[in-house]
Amino acid sequence: MKASFPIMAESDEQLAQRLATAAGQILRDLQASGEFADKALGKAGDARANAMLMHELRAARPDDAILSEEEKDNVIRCESSRAWIVDPLDGTREYSEGRSDWAVHVALAIDGVPTVGAVALPGLGLTLTSGSPQPLEPANVPPKMLVSRTRPAAEAVFVAEKIGAELLAMGSAGAKAMAVVRGEADIYLHTGGQYEWDNCAPAAVAMAAGLHVSRVDGSPLVYNCANPYLPDLLICRKEFAADALRLAAEYSPE
Structure with a gap:
């Protein structure tokens, strides 16, 4: 039997x-x-x-x-x-x-x-x-910061200049976030407008990997809202989070 x-x-x-x-x-x-x-x-x-x-x-x-x-x-x-x-x-x-x-x-x-x-x-x-997070690689020296290929956020460029980060242009939000997870970059700061579908999966994977994940003002990303517009986020290694958040708040367009 x-x-x-x-x-x-x-x-x-x-x-x-x-x-x-x-x-x-x-x-x-x-x-x-x-x-x-x-x-x-x-x-x-x-x-x-x-x-x-x-x-x-x-x-x-x-x-x-x-x-x-x-x-x-x-x-x-x-x-x-x-x-x-x-x-x-x-x-x-x-x-x-x-x-x-x-x-x-x-x-x-x-x-x-x-x-x-x-x-x-x-x-x-x-x-x-998120179910199989991989260990984070050592930080890049100098740090590397991701920006959009077509419309790099002014705040991100400002932060990169202040911390001496090298800018890397890349396409989709998911590709940029996963570049931080994979150790190819250290910071992904975006303020150019996104929706929940642009960043929910990347946020979940990044959080499981031990990265800092938040809005650019430091508040949590919240999903399944009536209005799915979620315009900004910060995904980065935790050692860069405080400076990135502080500098983003200091940015003022001329």
Whole structure:
């Protein structure tokens, strides 16, 4: 007689990792197909990755709320303590240009806290998760600070000058945040406007890795809000947090 074993349910961390990785593969396959190019490639990639994510999340967690960049929002989600917050393709421009600094975000916020996160970096063949945090590498000397390729925040440039940091331009928010997690950089300060789907998964992964994660005024990032606009954040090694927050507060546009 064969022994029977219980079927283990997929954890939230496992689900996030599986879906982020699978969406990344869909996007890579679409790139390789040559079916679309330029902006049409980004639009098609967003749609296909989002369709898979919505189908799988609704099947696996039917009682949870979902907030996706590519779905019409319904604020009834705010009544749920558990909300999946996803960005099927973060860094559409970079994806369409064939660069590697784009990402897929799958996160779960519980009572507003970014609790579970997976950030796939398909161009690098990596998926980083809150469930398997990797040890932080030693800080860079001089420190390295990430800014947007297209619109570097003035506050970030100011802070970098004051602490003697080297500026690194990079694409998506997820790619920048994961560069800090991976030790390629030390500080990611953003004030140019984002939404919850842009930073929930990166915040969860960064927090699990032991990094400082907050708004630029030092307050916590809160998710599953009626208005998903979340315009600024600081993700950095903890030894740089106090100076970064102080200097960002000191910045005054001329």
